[in-house]
Amino acid sequence: MIRSNRLAQVVLYLCGIALALYIIAPFLWTLSASLRLETEIVVRPPNWIPQRPTVSNYLYVFTGQPPQEYEERGLLRSSITQEALRLPQGLVNSLVVALAVTLVNLSFGALAAYTFAREKFRGRNSAYTFILASRLLPPVAVAIPIYIIINQLNLLDTKTALVLLHSAFTLPFTIWVLTLYFQGLPREVEDAALVDGCTRFGVLRHVVAPLAAPGLAAVGAFAFLFSYSEFLFALFTTQTINAKTVPVLISEVANNPDASYTLIAVGIVLSIFSPMIFAVVFRRFITTGLAASLGK
Amino acid sequence: MADQPVTSPFQQSRIKLGRRAPNLYAWATILPVLILVAAFTLYPFGFAASMGVRKYILTQPNVHPFVGLRNFEQVIGDELFSVSARNTLTFTLLSVPLVTLLGLSVALLLNNRLRGFGVLRALVLLPWAIPLVSAGIIWKLILHGQFGSLSGLLYQFGLIEQYIPWLSNANLAMLSVVFAHLWREFPLPVILFLAGLQNIPPELYDAAKVDGAGAWARFRWVTLPLLRAPLLVVVIYETMIGVAVFDMVYVLTGGGPGSATTLISWFAYTATFKFLNLGHGAALSFIIAIALALLIIVYLRVLPRQEAAT
Numbered sequence: 001m002i003r004s005n006r007l008a009q010v011v012l013y014l015c016g017i018a019l020a021l022y023i024i025a026p027f028l029w030t031l032s033a034s035l036r037l038e039t040e041i042v043v044r045p046p047n048w049i050p051q052r053p054t055v056s057n058y059l060y061v062f063t064g065q066p067p068q069e070y071e072e073r074g075l076l077r078s079s080i081t082q083e084a085l086r087l088p089q090g091l092v093n094s095l096v097v098a099l100a101v102t103l104v105n106l107s108f109g110a111l112a113a114y115t116f117a118r119e120k121f122r123g124r125n126s127a128y129t130f131i132l133a134s135r136l137l138p139p140v141a142v143a144i145p146i147y148i149i150i151n152q153l154n155l156l157d158t159k160t161a162l163v164l165l166h167s168a169f170t171l172p173f174t175i176w177v178l179t180l181y182f183q184g185l186p187r188e189v190e191d192a193a194l195v196d197g198c199t200r201f202g203v204l205r206h207v208v209a210p211l212a213a214p215g216l217a218a219v220g221a222f223a224f225l226f227s228y229s230e231f232l233f234a235l236f237t238t239q240t241i242n243a244k245t246v247p248v249l250i251s252e253v254a255n256n257p258d259a260s261y262t263l264i265a266v267g268i269v270l271s272i273f274s275p276m277i278f279a280v281v282f283r284r285f286i287t288t289g290l291a292a293s294l295g296k
Numbered sequence: 297m298a299d300q301p302v303t304s305p306f307q308q309s310r311i312k313l314g315r316r317a318p319n320l321y322a323w324a325t326i327l328p329v330l331i332l333v334a335a336f337t338l339y340p341f342g343f344a345a346s347m348g349v350r351k352y353i354l355t356q357p358n359v360h361p362f363v364g365l366r367n368f369e370q371v372i373g374d375e376l377f378s379v380s381a382r383n384t385l386t387f388t389l390l391s392v393p394l395v396t397l398l399g400l401s402v403a404l405l406l407n408n409r410l411r412g413f414g415v416l417r418a419l420v421l422l423p424w425a426i427p428l429v430s431a432g433i434i435w436k437l438i439l440h441g442q443f444g445s446l447s448g449l450l451y452q453f454g455l456i457e458q459y460i461p462w463l464s465n466a467n468l469a470m471l472s473v474v475f476a477h478l479w480r481e482f483p484l485p486v487i488l489f490l491a492g493l494q495n496i497p498p499e500l501y502d503a504a505k506v507d508g509a510g511a512w513a514r515f516r517w518v519t520l521p522l523l524r525a526p527l528l529v530v531v532i533y534e535t536m537i538g539v540a541v542f543d544m545v546y547v548l549t550g551g552g553p554g555s556a557t558t559l560i561s562w563f564a565y566t567a568t569f570k571f572l573n574l575g576h577g578a579a580l581s582f583i584i585a586i587a588l589a590l591l592i593i594v595y596l597r598v599l600p601r602q603e604a605a606t
């Protein structure tokens with residue numbers, strides 16, 4: 001019995017190691033590819049660890065100073081230069097949009113969810129169902145008209161358009177999760193505060209919000225990650241670096257047939273940095289938030 | 297929904313008041329959300345419906361004559377439609393079971409509370425947390441025909457003699473897209489299944505053990521039936537994702553080589569933004585939406601009622 005337990009444990013650990021490799025190896029390879037020069041990437045079979053590690057590709061993206069070896073070998077191409085150099089501004093755009101969307105979800109989303117959780121009013125169920133059902137429409141089904149609407153609103157190529165769109169796509173999920181969350185909170189304290197003359201909004205701000213912090217963190221993290229990753233609508237509605245987000249920019253770099261392999265890798269590393277930090281920091285809330293939405 | 301506690305007299309008077317006059321606070325708080333959601337889903341949906349029955353080509357602005365169902369006829373008659381529909385079917389039939397199985401297996405593995413597995417539970421989130429486009433490009437580098445690291449690895453171990461052009465070989469391209477999609481999509485099912493597994497009371501396993509059930513029997517008769525709710529969510533969600541998959545194709549293959557990875561959403565994209573025929577694009581979008589709705593209805597019918605209610 002003990003021996004079979006030990007054997008089982010070894011097998012489980014081996015599976016765990018395989019899983020870890022499956023998850024991390026693609027990241028490590030990308031990181032390794034970003035830390036070398038173009039000349040070293042075409043070696044067959046690959047050097048898994050760069051023999052002459054260098055951060056010159058990163059320096060190039062942030063300072064515009066091309067790696068010396070590129071000029072020597074005539075590898076510098078004007079097309080890739082401009083696209084890769086836009087990445088820092090793209091990162092700023094992405095963060096601004098994603099944080100604004102998070103803010104909209106935490107304010108308007110929480111406000112509406114609390115109303116759905118506690119207030120009784122005519123039309124409550126229809127409004128709730130309408131908001132939730134809107135998520136069942138596949139994005140491609142509304143992509144074209146949305147492009148036309150954004151165009152008519154004169155919002156093409158603006159961060160505002162992206163904030164509005166991403167908010168419209170994330171709010172239903174936020175409201176669903178938060179309504180369930182608020183309904184699960186003990187009612188007595190809220191009722192006491194209401195009796196004491198506190199308004200609904202006051203109760204939400206001073207009593208409920210602190211209690212619901214984990215739920216708010218969860219939906220905030222989801223909204224951030226969704227907006228940061230969203231590609232289809234960012235691709236349709238942006239045209240210049242004024243509003244282009246990271247996914248759009250790195251897809252341009254990657255789809256450029258002349259693009260330097262190492263610069264593409266740099267673009268990926270830069271693009272995944274903040275969502276990874278975000279996911280690690282908010283991991284507990286993300287998992288419990290998902291679990292809670294499933295439990296009901 | 298939870299039972300409402302007994303209302304105090306104070307609340308009852310509030311409710312009565314609310315019945316007489318519309319609840320202004322309630323409407324004020326939900327109106328911004330309602331407007332935003334309607335503006336970017338309901339209105340566009342109606343817009344798409346009207347575009348679908350009109351000739352709507354961007355190069356011919358201001359002329360949008362009513363053409364009935366001609367857009368639908370033309371789209372369905374297009375050779376690429378049947379190709380892309382078949383490709384989407386292949387993709388979904390491969391990806392949904394694979395993602396579900398991998399998600400379930402990893403969840404069962406991580407449900408063992410061994411030392412060090414906490415780190416794994418954190419790691420698992422990473423492929424899902426990064427932008428889909430980034431995940432796609434990571435795999436584009438790995439599968440590259442000339443210096444991809446997957447070929448490099450196989451070559452080093454002496455398993456292949458020449459580098460394999462995973463993405464430019466018509467037979468391998470679809471599998472490659474599925475493979476990349478799998479890596480990106482499996483974390484979410486893992487989390488959902490893990491949550492489901494943790495809700496199963498351990499006493500049930502003890503009781504099954506007492507009854508002499510082996511490991512497989514316990515999985516088959518205790519675990520699996522109690523995982524139906526997350527299973528339903530995962531299968532529906534992954535089907536929606538699979539039918540609508542776009543980003544991955546965009547960065548990995550651009551629908552090629554030839555039309556080997558032209559999925560239906562990619563077809564809709566090219567009809568719209570390459571050929572600027574919005575009427576065709578809208579008609580296609582409608583077909584996708586209807587197919588998806590039918591699929592979900594089938595799922596809800598096939599999987600047991602009681603779970604479907606969750």
